[in-house]
């Protein structure tokens with residue numbers, strides 16, 4: 001696909017997600033049940049997130065040469081890189097705890113609506129965990145390569 005098409009598509013999607021987020025938020029106002037209200041608000045927040053993600057994709061397509069994602073970080077002083085790595089590892093640990101906690105709760109709860117919420121959170125936590133682990137791995141790999149240079 002042409003780069004210009006990719007820019008147009010991702011920019012359109014970013015705009016669409018933003019508009020959709022607003023319109024879903026308006027719908028949430030009509031619900032009295034706190035669970036439905038919050039779930040609809042969660043969809044709106046997810047769409048805000050998709051808006052941000054499509055936006056950054058459009059920015060990336062606009063750039064001629066794409067720098068690999070962790071290259072910029074590795075220009076920082078060594079101490080800072082080590083701080084970032086240890087912070088990311090802390091986040092990974094917290095996400096792991098959250099995954100475990102949600103899983104335990106799911107084993108205890110039978111109510112279908114509550115389980116729906118828990119499994120929604122669970123899926124998010126697994127995704128967060130994977131993203132952070134991927135970022136950590138990328139940093140470590142690049143960092144090692146750089147040290148060998």
Ligand SMILES: [Fe+2]
Pocket residue numbers: 017046047050
């Ligand atoms: Fe979306």
Ligand SMILES: [Fe+2]
Pocket residue numbers: 095098124125128
């Ligand atoms: Fe999380």
